[in-house]
Amino acid sequence: MNCHTCHTDVLLTHRVEILDLVENDAQDPPKAFRTAFVCGTCYTRLDTVDAVGLIDGRMYKLDEGSRFGKATLYGRSIFDYYQRRQALKLEPANAS
Numbered sequence: 466m467n468c469h470t471c472h473t474d475v476l477l478t479h480r481v482e483i484l485d486l487v488e489n490d491a492q493d494p495p496k497a498f499r500t501a502f503v504c505g506t507c508y509t510r511l512d513t514v515d516a517v518g519l520i521d522g523r524m525y526k527l528d529e530g531s532r533f534g535k536a537t538l539y540g541r542s543i544f545d546y547y548q549r550r551q552a553l554k555l556e557p558a559n560a561s
């Protein structure tokens with residue numbers, strides 16, 4: 466599993482709702498949190514008093530629900546299960 470913020474391959478990740486602050490620039494798109502997986506080290510750096518962390522020169526912000534250690538811990542099997550569920554959701558409905 467790849468950490469969203471430091472891109473390290475890890476065995477355990479925290480599922481968080483996260484906002485990439487640097488991606489909201491010129492076009493000023495609506496700021497939207499999205500689901501991502503971060504390693505324990507990054508989670509500690511993001512789960513701060515203001516929920517903002519700087520990792521690899523990029524700024525990230527955690528959603529309220531992912532703060533104070535509340536982010537769910539994912540191991541390999543539940544991560545794979547989650548990915549499969551997401552893949553199914555993305556498949557177009559059967560056209561008839």
Ligand SMILES: [Zn+2]
Nearest residue numbers: 468471504507
């Ligand atoms: Zn990381």
